[in-house]
Amino acid sequence: MSALNFLSQTLRIAVPYLLAAAGGVLSERAGLIGLTLEGYMLGGAFCAAAGSYAAGAAGMGAVAPWLGVLAAVLGGAALSMLYAASAIRFKADQIVVGIAVNLLAVGLTRFFLRLFFDSSSNSPRVPGFDVKGSGTGFVSLAHNPLVWIGVIMTPLVAWLLYRTPFGLRIRAVGEHPAAAASVGVPVVKVRYMAVALSGMIAGLGGAYLSLDQHQFTDGMTAGRGFIALAAIIFGRWNPLLAGLACLLFASAETLQIQLQGTQMIPSQFVEMIPYVLTIIALAGLVGRASAPAALGKTTTE
Amino acid sequence: MTNAIQLEGIEKRFGPVQANRGAGLQVAHGEIHALVGENGAGKSTLMRILAGLHAPDAGSMLVNGRDVTGWATSEAIAAGVGMVHQHFMLVPTLTVAENVVLGSEITKGLVLDRGAAERAVRELGKRTGLVVPPDRLVSELSVGEAQRVEILKTLYRGAKILILDEPTAVLSPPEVRELWAVLRSLRAEGGTVVLITHKLDEVIDVSDAITVMRQGATVTRMASAGATPQSIARAMVGRDVALALDAEYAGSTISGASATAPLLDVRNLTVSGTRRGNIVDNVSFSIAPGEILGIAGVEGNGQTELIEALSGLREARGLISLAGRDLIGDTVRERGDAGLSHIPEDRHERGLVLDYSIAENLILGQQHKFTSGPTIDGARVLAHARDLIARYDIRPPDPARAARALSGGNQQKIVVAREMARDFKVLLASQPTRGVDVGAIEFIHARLREARDQGKAVLLVSADLAEVLALADRVAVMYGGRFVAVLPRAEASPDVLGPYMTGAEHAA
Structure with missing residues (x-):
């Protein structure tokens, strides 16, 4: 395996993490736990497959995957609004609602998989972004606009968070909502917007998964949303550091895939790397991990 | 000429609590107006209504002659009404400039104009004397600086x-003087100031007029010229109050005290700090039975850490001996069981679990003494709570009420009641009357004197020099982690202590 190959495979694995983590940072910095990233991604993956399939069947050709992407954004947004309404409007416990939203995403995608495609396991083949004959390396990745979006999203979210008034308000709302409210910042609105953005961006991550594989398979996110959440914590709620953590986790996964078959190290040990890193991060060994102060708290303001 | 503020017949109810009942306030343009009253008198509620954070249930609000009844925060801000809250409304993870512009951001295109924000902060600072480095994180500021940002x-x-x-x-006293200077310069520029405070001497010093509230209603409005702390306190409480300031120093005769062994003996106590040396530096002192040792000094000179070291919350080297028993290395609970009581300086941070009930808060730290078998004995906890609520006049007298729902003065009474009801020999009282009203101050002072008269040793730390002078038998001044002076009460006066407090003078 060449180094180039390693890097391209790492990027391929990293894109959904990058998108989910970038979205999750916005939600977490606004004070809402990103436990639901998994659900947004799964919903996004299904909507992308369904949208792309429907558009392909209608003969829309090259536009088909883009309609899938749009559907994924809307699907992620819909799930995130359900979460936001429960946690903000009805002040439900974020962990409880978060788990519920994730379970709902599993159930809904399974239900619609049966309804639309009459299958309990996977959708039929759907149009994706890849170009025939471009292989599996950087060339094929470069043809996939979702890869570009995934790479750009991290600095974009960092810019939004640290350079724009909206970002300043997100950070204030997640840290000290009462202070933000006292200077007239509409706390509830800012939180809804941050969560909606996180649902849309994480939905894109899901779209990447299903469009890359040309089909939706049941439960295909396989915990990627939680890994993205771990990356956010590992990156101490800074989008750029979280992005780096995503790359680190993805490279560990690539390493594990490439070490399969060789007998050097049991692959299970390599598989543990992301989780071990997360535990190390949470134990405070990589500097103090300080979450946004109002994270997970229901607020009356 | 219309008044700057004209509130009339304001009513506000929060659930079962009637916070304002027909309260009113008239403030003229260019006036510094003091709003005083006991805790729970409804001052903060009235001001939060004025600032648009609450809507009144009834009543009318005029600002500059315009009817603004029930306006929103943003409308109040737009009309030039700004409020600095008791608990700072600052985001600690943002910079000074970011906090200042939050909600009214300056933009350059889509982007926040950080440079312009920092320039604005600097210019305002130059004009008003409120100088704070605009690029510093708020979490790194001192309390005084944070207030300037507010x-x-x-x-x-x-x-x-x-x-x-x-x-x-x-x-601290110098910061208070700076604040008054700033408020006076704002008034000179045509600004109007409404000031809620508990310190009556300050009120007379800085304000032009005073409004007194009691139990949600406005009792009286008077000119500051001619008002006395006594006359204000009488209006606040509805009866005569013994004030710390003018209270005769009522020290017990401690002639025999020096002969007996000290109850608390501290030798060479040192708390290591970060880069800048020891936070508490080689402090030695002792307190005899029936003695109050008061520690005066500007906050941040090691008083907090000294108390934490004594109570077992912070590691320290040296010797701490309580009635002959060495406490170094003992846990907080072991020290408590050995006879050490502690009224912590911050009742929210250390003194109370705000979401626990009054009854639960009253046994915190002593819960192991209220058990039957493996469980907590609810009946005894309740009886204990009923007893202390009655003896310490904690209001409302409902043991099941969460501490959060009580006023600051009543919260402090819970802490004082808990720490003084246990079997103790030495009491550490840190800022025991911070942010509580005159009625509660009088009550808490009486309890401290009572403990002294029962032969306990009391270590009192207070940022309020008047409080130290009113209670202590000996006064120590802490500066830079050391005791720079220890004087008998008779020799201590603000004039004598002042130079030590600012570090201008050092003594053994």
């Missing part, structure tokens, strides 16, 4: 009417 925030929004809720409760 005032800058309102001025940045063009506040012409500034409301300050207990601004001096957390400030």
Whole structure:
């Protein structure tokens, strides 16, 4: 395996993490736990497959995957609004609602998989972004606009968070909502917007998964949303550091895939790397991990 | 000429609590107006209504002659009404400039104009004397600096009417003087200030007029000229009050005290600090039975850490001997069981679990003494709570009520009741009356004197020099982690202690 190959495979694995983590940072910095990233991604993956399939069947050709992407954004947004309404409007416990939203995403995608495609396991083949004959390396990745979006999203979210008034308000709302409210910042609105953005961006991550594989398979996110959440914590709620953590986790996964078959190290040990890193991060060994102060708290303001 | 503020017949109810009942307030343009009253008198509620954070249930609000009844925060800000809250409304992870512009951001295209924000903070600082480095994180600021940021925030929004809720409760004497200077310069520029405070001497010193509230209603409005702390206190409480300031020093005769062994003996106590040396530096002292040792000094000179070291919350080297028993290395609970009581300086941080009931808070740290078998004995806890609620006049007298729902003075009474009801020999009282009203101050002072008269040893730390002088038998001044002076009460006066407090003078 060449180094180039390693890097391209790492990027391929990293894109959904990058998108989910970038979205999750916005939600977490606004004070809402990103436990639901998994659900947004799964919903996004299904909507992308369904949208792309429907558009392909209608003969829309090259536009088909883009309609899938749009559907994924809307699907992620819909799930995130359900979460936001429960946690903000009805002040439900974020962990409880978060788990519920994730379970709902599993159930809904399974239900619609049966309804639309009459299958309990996977959708039929759907149009994706890849170009025939471009292989599996950087060339094929470069043809996939979702890869570009995934790479750009991290600095974009960092810019939004640290350079724009909206970002300043997100950070204030997640840290000290009462202070933000006292200077007239509409706390509830800012939180809804941050969560909606996180649902849309994480939905894109899901779209990447299903469009890359040309089909939706049941439960295909396989915990990627939680890994993205771990990356956010590992990156101490800074989008750029979280992005780096995503790359680190993805490279560990690539390493594990490439070490399969060789007998050097049991692959299970390599598989543990992301989780071990997360535990190390949470134990405070990589500097103090300080979450946004109002994270997970229901607020009356 | 119309008044800057004209509130009439304001009613506000929160659930079962009637916070304002027909309260009113008239403030003229260019006036510094003091709003005083006991805790729970409804001052903060009235001001929060004025600032648009609550809507009144009834009543009318005029600002500059315009009817603004029930307006929103943003409308109040737009009309030039700004409020500095008792608990700072600052985001610690943002910079000074970011906090100042939050909600009214300056933009350059889509982007926040950080440079312009920092320039605005600097210019405002130059004009008003509220100097704070704009690029510093708020979490790195001292309390005094944080308060400057709060005032800058309102001025940045063009506040012409500034409301300050207990601004001096957390400030050292020099910081208080700076604040008064700033308020006077704002008044000189045509600004109007409403000031909520508990310190009556300050009120007379700085304000032009005074409004007194009691139980949600406005009792009286008077000119500051001619008012005395006594006359204000009488209006607040509805009866005569013994004030710390003018209370005769009622020290017990401690002639025999020196002969007996000290109850608390501290030798060479040292708390290591970060880069800048020891936070508590080789402090030695002893307190005899029936003695109150008062520690005066500007906050941040090691008083907090000294108390934490004594109570077992912080590691320290040296010797701490309580009635002959060495406490170094003992846990907080072991020290408590050995006879050490501790009224912590911050009742929210250390003194109370706000979401626990009054009854539960009253056994905190002593819960192992209220068990039957493996469980907590609810009946005894309740009986204990009923007893202390009655003896310490904690209001409302409902043992099941969460501590959070009580006023600051009543919360403090819970802490004082708990720490003084246990079997103790030595009491550490740190800022025991911070942010509580005159009635509660009088009550708590009486309890401290009572403990002294029962032969206990009391270590009192207070940022309020008047309090130290009113209670202590000996006064120590802490500066830079050391005791720079220890004087008998008779030799201590503000004039004598002042130079030690600012570090201008050192003594053995």
